[in-house]
Amino acid sequence: MTHGLIDGYVLREFACSARDHMLARLGEPGFGVTAKAIGKRRTEIETRCAEAVKAAEKSIKTDTDIEKSLRDTGRPVTQHDRTQSRIKLGEARHYCQLMLHLAHGHGPRSDDRSLRTRSREAAVKAEPPSWRELPQPRSGEPERSVR
Structure with missing residues (x-):
């Protein structure tokens, strides 16, 4: 469900949306x-959710720091910058996935459809930094263009 989420802002939004959905479905004793x-x-x-939001904010901060450095110094993007950005984004995705394990473990299977819809809606808004190269798509996935 986190596959199309390629931006820290969108991951944070999805984590909060998924949290609200899961809390609403808890029900009564x-x-x-x-x-x-x-x-x-x-x-x-x-x-x-707090862990996922914190990881997403670290990803946002890393991307922001890299963009600020590029703007201030005018230097080209290094492989180290790209690697650090991908690492932080991967950590944020991982924490979102850990949160989604709770939905899978405790919620009814009908929740999957709702969570997938929320994920797709968030993915539409996702826009990676222009300097970050996206990995090649896996087979069967549409290609994304880098601006």
């Missing part, structure tokens, strides 16, 4: 689910 269990799930969701 009953039918074998105690208030304590629901409270624990709520805490897990909030914790994982």
